[in-house]
Amino acid sequence: MSETPSEDLPRYPLILNPKAKSERGKRALNFVMQNATRFVIYATRSREESVELARELAKKGEPVVIAAGGDGTLNAVVEGLAGSRTILGVFPTGTMNVFAREMGIPFDQLKRAMEVIDAGEKKMVDLFTLNGAPFVQMAGVGFDAQVIEETTWQSKKRYGPLSYVMTGARLLRERPPKLTITTPDGQEHEGVFILVGNGSLYGGQFRFFGQADNADQLLDIVIFKESGYRMVLESLKGVARGGVDMQFPSDSMVYLQAATLRITADEPVPTEVDGELHDRATEINFARSDTKLEVFAPAEPLPSKWTDFLKMIRPW
Numbered sequence: 001m002s003e004t005p006s007e008d009l010p011r012y013p014l015i016l017n018p019k020a021k022s023e024r025g026k027r028a029l030n031f032v033m034q035n036a037t038r039f040v041i042y043a044t045r046s047r048e049e050s051v052e053l054a055r056e057l058a059k060k061g062e063p064v065v066i067a068a069g070g071d072g073t074l075n076a077v078v079e080g081l082a083g084s085r086t087i088l089g090v091f092p093t094g095t096m097n098v099f100a101r102e103m104g105i106p107f108d109q110l111k112r113a114m115e116v117i118d119a120g121e122k123k124m125v126d127l128f129t130l131n132g133a134p135f136v137q138m139a140g141v142g143f144d145a146q147v148i149e150e151t152t153w154q155s156k157k158r159y160g161p162l163s164y165v166m167t168g169a170r171l172l173r174e175r176p177p178k179l180t181i182t183t184p185d186g187q188e189h190e191g192v193f194i195l196v197g198n199g200s201l202y203g204g205q206f207r208f209f210g211q212a213d214n215a216d217q218l219l220d221i222v223i224f225k226e227s228g229y230r231m232v233l234e235s236l237k238g239v240a241r242g243g244v245d246m247q248f249p250s251d252s253m254v255y256l257q258a259a260t261l262r263i264t265a266d267e268p269v270p271t272e273v274d275g276e277l278h279d280r281a282t283e284i285n286f287a288r289s290d291t292k293l294e295v296f297a298p299a300e301p302l303p304s305k306w307t308d309f310l311k312m313i314r315p316w
């Protein structure tokens with residue numbers, strides 16, 4: 001139901017992708033249309049257009065820009081706002097909404113996400129880049145980017161999250177790339193697949209980077225060794241069977257923190273930022289942006305229907 005619009009409430013630029021095919025996307029579009037007096041709506045047709053729009057709005061000195069979409073749209077808007085003082089508002093309408101979950105922004109009711117923006121509480125978040133592409137939540141080199149690359153929309157529509165598991169299980173049987181990772185203090189590690197976290201969550205509510213804090217100026221890095229690759233396959237089989245056991249033996253992966261990172265590969269490897277494919281490269285550099293990103297987020301994460309549900313079904 002729409003709220004009675006008020007003349008007193010500010011009107012925010014809102015960037016959205018009207019082509020969102022999911023039910024959630026359609027509901028989001030309805031909410032935005034019902035509350036159209038609160039927004040200046042910019043419907044974009046491509047990622048590039050979203051980046052450009054956000055960049056122009058920031059350049060014009062807009063105090064706030066709202067990104068309405070999944071983690072992909074969010075990443076595009078973040079790229080456009082990077083380096084500016086424009087505050088990001090988040091309307092999570094995707095399937096995962098990892099960044100919204102990380103920040104405690106309600107991701108099941110847009111009305112409540114709007115309340116967070118109107119309440120005006122903000123947090124400063126670190127921004128990092130992978131070969132120049134900004135990301136706010138996480139990035140990957142190798143396996144997970146390749147899974148994204150090779151999972152089709154049709155498969156996602158048909159099998160849901162299981163489609164990634166299916167692609168993953170197939171890819172893990174292929175020979176992995178050889179990656180050499182160099183930290184700023186000169187440490188070298190060998191690995192086959194690397195995940196990097198700004199925040200702690202990876203893929204939904206899964207707290208993968210146990211020590212991550214998105215305001216400590218450090219990246220949390222997990223390097224999978226070749227033996228770790230086999231463990232990933234085992235875990236994926238577990239996911240497919242309905243049970244997940246992510247207990248990795250310590251010699252199959254390395255967890256470290258660093259402000260920058262350099263990776264070289266023996267062949268071009270796919271990379272992803274915030275779940276969006278970036279490029280294939282044999283040299284990958286992670287760097288920290290000089291400016292942080294300011295985001296509307298509750299001081300205390302609000303309970304959501306989803307966390308209530310989790311509490312109900314989880315014994316711990």
Ligand SMILES: [Mg+2]
Binds near residue numbers: 126214217218219
């Ligand atoms: Mg950090």
